[in-house]
Amino acid sequence: MAIGSLLPADSPRLDGEVGEHAHVLAETGATLPPIIVHRPTMRVIDGMHRLQAARLRGERRIRVRFYDGDAENAFILAVHANIAHGMPLSLADRTAAAERILVSRPQWSDRMIAAATGLAPRTVGAVRRRSSAQAGWSNTRLGRDGRVRPVSSAAGRRLAGTLLADNPSASLREIAKAAGLAPSTVRDVRRRLHSGLDPVPGGQREPPSADQPPTPSDQGADLRAALRTLQRDPALRFTESGRKLLRWLDTHLIEPDDWPPLVDCVPAHCTGMVVALARTNAAAWQDFAERLDGRRRTTA
Template sequence: MGGHSGRVETRQILIDSLVPGDSPRLSGEDAEHVQLLAQSDDPLPPILVHRATMRVVDGAHRLRAAVLRGEETIAVEFFDGDEREVFVAAVRANVGHGLPLTLADREAAAARIIASHPHHSDRAIAEISGLAAKTVAAIRRRSGVGKQQVTARIGRDGRVRPLSSAEARRVASETIARHPQASLRAVARLVGLSPATVRDVRDRLGRGDDPVPPGQRDESRGQPPGRRHTGSERRRPGAENRVGRPGGGAGRDRATLLRNLNRDPSLRFSESGRHVLRWIYSRASGPEGWEQVIERMPSHCAYVVAEVARGCAEEWLAFADRLERRMRDTG
C-alpha cells in the first residue's frame, strides 16, 4: 500500500492496446471534464497503466479526451504492483490530483479497501482514500470487517501491530466449527496463526476445552498492553513441583536437562533413542545470540519476528501437552 514504485518509465502506447480499468468513481466518467481536456491545447499528462494486464489504473478522462482528439497513442507510466494493489493505486491517484472524488466515491473506495486489506489500519486507509480515520473506522464497523477477523494491522509506516492472539484462537475455533473439513493451513492463513496453533485449537475443541489456554485468556479481558505471561505463569497448576521434567525444577537450566537426557541409556544405546536425541538437540539449542539480533532487527520487522518466535513457543507448548497426555493415557 506504499507509493507507486512501479512508475519507472514513460512510453507512448497504442490506445487500442489498453483495457478499461476499475474506476473508484461511482458515476463513471464526467463528460464535461472530458470535453475540457479534449479542447485544451496542452499535452495530456501520462496515464497510469497496470503493466501485467494493460488496465488503466488512473487517467480514464485523459484517455477519453485523447480518443476525441483523434490520437492513436497516449503517454503511459506503468504500475508494476500485483492485482490486489491496482484499485488502491487508482484511489490514491484520483485523490491526489485531477477531478476530485466525491465523498460517496471515497467512502465506497474505503469500504472496498477495508474488505481487500483488512490488516491495514484505519489511518493508513484514511490517507489513501482522503477521509478522516474516524470515518474509516465507522465504515469498518458497518462493514463487519473488524478486529475479530484479523490478528494484526499494518499502519501507515508499514509496521505490523498485532492484535489479540487469544481472540485469533477464538476466531479459529469458530472457523473450525463452521468448516470442519478445512485444512489446518487454510484456517491458519485465514486467522493469522501458525498451523500448529490451529491444531492445538482443534485438539482443545475435541477435548471440550476452551480454545484459549488459561495463561492467554486475560488477553481478551482487557489485559494491559505489552504484558505477556512468562513460561512459569503459563504452566498448569502443580507443574512446578514435578521433578525431572521440563515443567519442574525451576533451578535446572536447559543445558543440564539435555545433558541428563544424553546420559540416559535407553536413549544412548538404541537407534530409536539416538534418533530422539538428535531431533531434540537440533531443535532445543534456543535462539543463541538473540541479544545481538534484537539490536540489529529493523523496526518494521520486529513484530513479525516476535510473532514467529511466539508461534514456535506455542508449538513447543503443544508438543509438551501431547507428551504429557500420552504419559497420562499410558498410565
C-alpha cells in the first residue's frame, strides 16, 4: 500500500526509532518483511524502521499485514514483536510497556505480561507493586528546574533491586532509567544488596497500611528477596550443611499464587496420600522453625 497513507506507530520505544538502524536496512538492498499495520487507525504496529528504510530508498509503496484488534491489543502486539526480532527494546522500554499493560490489563498474571514484554515475572511483579502504590496519589513532584523527582524512592529502589537481580549485565544507567531513579541511587541499591541489606534504607520504608494488606504477589516477592539474601551469605554458601539448607529452601519455596493449580491437579484417588505427606512436611518445617527461633531467642 501507499507509504503516505500510513501513520506513525504508538511505539513502545521511549526514545523513538533509531535512524542509524533504518539506514542500515536501507543499504542492504534486501527485500524486507511486511510491516504490521493497525487497520482501524492505519498506525504502524511493527516495522517503523523498515518504513523509514523504504522512504530512504525512495519507495512509494510497502508490503503490509493488517491487524484488526483494539488499540491496546495493538500496542501489546507491538511490544511482543519488538522483543522477538529486529532491534530489541531496551530495559526501560520493556519496563514502561509493562506499566502500561498493567493499567489496561490488570487481570493478567505477572507471567502473561512477562511473556509479552520480555521481562522476568518477578520484575513484572515489582512493577505491579510500584504501580499500585501510585494508584491513589501522585508519587512525583515537578521541581523548579523542570525535572520530575519521586516523593519517595522506596518503590523505585525495590524495582531496581529486582531489575539488578534479573538483568546482571545491565548498566546502572539502564536500571536507573527503567526504575525512575538516579544512577547514584541504583549504585547504592547494588551496594546494599551485595551487603545482604534491604534495598530501601530503614528511614525510607513505607509502613504497610491497615486497610491494604499485603497481596500474594507482595508475599511471594518478600520470600524470594529473603531467599536471595540467604543465598549470598558466605556462612551458608561455603558449608555443606548450609548449601543443603539453601537447596531445601529453594526447592520448597512455593508462592501463594502457585497453590490453586497444585490443588486442582491432584486426582481424587491420590488426595489422602498427598494430604498426609503435606502435613508431615509442614510439621517438620514447623518443628525446624520453632527450634531455630528458640535458639535465636536464647542467643539474644
